[in-house]
Amino acid sequence: MNAATPAPSVKDQVSEAEWQTRVNLAACYRLIALHGWDDLIFTHISARVPGTHDFLINPYGMMFHEITASSLVKVDLSGKKLMDSPYDINPAGYTIHSAVHEVRDDVDCVLHIHTAAGIAVSAQKQGLLPLSQQSLFVLSSLAYHGYEGVALNHDEKGRLQADLGDKNFMILPNHGLLTAFPTIADAFLGMFTLQRACEAQIMAQSGGVELIHIPQQILDGAKAMVAGVTRSKQGMGGQLAWPALLRKLDQQMPGYAE
DSSP: OOOOOOOOOOGGGSOHHHHHHHHHHHHHHHHHHHTTOOOTTOOEEEEEOTTSSOEEEOOTTOOGGGOOTTTOEEEOTTOOBSSOOSOOOOHHHHHHHHHHHHHOTTOOEEEEEOOHHHHHHHTSTTOSOSOSHHHHHHHTTEEEOOOOSSSOOTTHHHHHHHHHTTOSEEEETTTEEEEEESSHHHHHHHHHHHHHHHHHHHHHHHTOSOOOOOOHHHHHTHHHHHHHHHTOSSSOOHHHHHHHHHHHHHHHSOOOOO
16 A cells, blocks of 8 residues: 655745644644544645745645645645645635635634535534534634535635635535634634534434524623633634644654654
């Protein structure tokens, strides 16, 4: 069985800040694989290169569990590769991620997945319902962007930008889930929360009985509750969970920091 050819290390070719971003982004890809949320090679996570408008994204053709810090592809907002790589990038991934990075200076990481639970909820006309504590976190900052087919039309970028606005979570009907946060850790924890909320909704609905919705007065206070539990007014508290997630990854899927 052939393994992916290891990418030559680029650690000495980039700044220390970019290298750390590469390590964290590669870890995020592997955590998605570890949780079973990958879709072969067909979803994507991007992270802004510190101090620039360029971003890093997965090499199109590598499985998420194979991705390393050095194999990530660096592109500018026009999609032009800025360092040599034998891989191209997913054109639909470019459309979605460049759209967010163009207009959201507060967002350094955009995470997009196609999980069964996420797609199932995205196909429901009412979208995510206030059925779980996890949904409370999401509903405080949730947007929707209607399906326009595979995201190959660059004209869609403006509509996606308008629909996302200043939100951190997005459900793409008939398609999947997206998070956009100031850090890679927050984007991952945000996706963990959104995915868990979708799983809980599908499982609750499968019982075929009347469901209990979270009262509106609690939903109205969601932002304050989220800030209290995450110790952050803008993020998900990813910095609290990230070191433990990396320890788990080092035990079960090491090699990302290469």
